[in-house]
Amino acid sequence: MNRSLLGRIWPNATAIVLAIGFVFPVYWMFTTAFKPNRDIITEDPVWFPFHGTFEHFTTAVNAPNFWTLVGNSVTVTVLAVGLSLLIALCGSFAIARMRFKGRKGIILTFMIAQMAPWEVLVISIYMIVRDADMLNSLVPLTFFYMLMVLPFTLLTLRGYVAAVPKELEESAMVDGCTRRQAFVKVIFPLLAPGLMATSLFGFITAWNEFPMVLVLNKEPDKGTLPLWLSQFQSQFGDDWGATMAAASIFAVPILVLFLFLQRKAVSGLTAGAVKG
Numbered sequence: 001m002n003r004s005l006l007g008r009i010w011p012n013a014t015a016i017v018l019a020i021g022f023v024f025p026v027y028w029m030f031t032t033a034f035k036p037n038r039d040i041i042t043e044d045p046v047w048f049p050f051h052g053t054f055e056h057f058t059t060a061v062n063a064p065n066f067w068t069l070v071g072n073s074v075t076v077t078v079l080a081v082g083l084s085l086l087i088a089l090c091g092s093f094a095i096a097r098m099r100f101k102g103r104k105g106i107i108l109t110f111m112i113a114q115m116a117p118w119e120v121l122v123i124s125i126y127m128i129v130r131d132a133d134m135l136n137s138l139v140p141l142t143f144f145y146m147l148m149v150l151p152f153t154l155l156t157l158r159g160y161v162a163a164v165p166k167e168l169e170e171s172a173m174v175d176g177c178t179r180r181q182a183f184v185k186v187i188f189p190l191l192a193p194g195l196m197a198t199s200l201f202g203f204i205t206a207w208n209e210f211p212m213v214l215v216l217n218k219e220p221d222k223g224t225l226p227l228w229l230s231q232f233q234s235q236f237g238d239d240w241g242a243t244m245a246a247a248s249i250f251a252v253p254i255l256v257l258f259l260f261l262q263r264k265a266v267s268g269l270t271a272g273a274v275k276g
Helices: 002-034 055-061 066-097 103-115 118-131 138-163 166-174 179-190 192-208 211-216 225-229 240-264
Strands: none
Touching: 002 055, 002 240, 055 240, 066 103, 066 138, 066 179, 066 192, 066 225, 103 138, 118 138, 118 211, 138 192, 138 211, 166 179, 192 240, 211 225, 225 240
């Protein structure tokens, strides 16, 4: 009895400790954004801003080119994620359903690309974009962001496509559907959880990416929000209140998207689809 009780307690206790460890930095970021400067620089930590202020949010939003950078970030992120999903959807179906020469080599290539750090290619990418006279443009930024999220997206969707029973596709084709129609009408609706998971990962990756935009887009109005976060510094030190407010604003879209996709994603859409 005691062992059974202990076996239930320690996993829950461990989960609570880990949850606190992950949530506390986010809590501290949001609360610091509302603290007056005197509560931020004090030696005694203020755990909750009872006398909160929106001054830091005003400073962050009034920073130069804020709304322009918001538009740039949304444009680049949405296009990169959309293109990667479109390409990965076609590629994952081909890899999961078809057998052709070089198939395993393609899978291995995408796995290697997923493991390789993109930072080592920044110099090469900069030289390519410079020689093409496309610095300070959103086009190459979108293209390289798409390449960054494509390997994970393709490999993940491949698993979802492979998990869909072939009998569904074959039944649709027997009923008169072409392979393309069977994919669009039968397989594609069942890939909703995979599409949501991969789009969330791609959005987070492209939304948070900093080294690439720092190198390729140095013009003040051609960057993205990660560059905006680095503006709250001066020769007198960091403006921690504005920095935390900017980080909070930056994190809100990701939190909202995560909550939305978590609520909409439904697991087990293929359960019971094939009847015996």
